[in-house]
Amino acid sequence: MRLTKLALAAVLGATLASQAVAGGFAPVVVEPAPAPVVVTEPEAPRSTFGILLPLALLGGLVALAVANEDEDSES
Template sequence: MRILKSLVLAVAAATVAGQAIAGGFAPAVPEPAPTVVVEPEAPRSTWGVVLPIVLLGGLIALAVANDSDSEDDTPAM
């Protein structure tokens, strides 16, 4: 019975000792602080409004210039 108590005590001590040195001898590495990413504001541009207006004006001018209803374009017979 005395050997059984010694054996149980040795197993318990080995289990506790194994958990105590489970981390090893390496120094603890602290976690880095979280970084905050701030996105810069997008620069505002007036081309977003001006460009479609200019293109629309160009298309209207092109449509007026290519009008085929004028009498100057009719071939002479």
């Protein structure tokens, strides 16, 4: 019985001691609070395609109109 009490005390002591030193002996490091994140939306990229496409279509329509006029005058 005496050996059982001694073994139980050793197991209990080892369990409590391991929990007591679980954090180690290093000093506590407090990290500074992160700075607030500011989200800025980027400017929309400018595109020349928005003006070139209508101009190309207009040029194509003018070319079609000129081509149709030449066919009408020959007949």
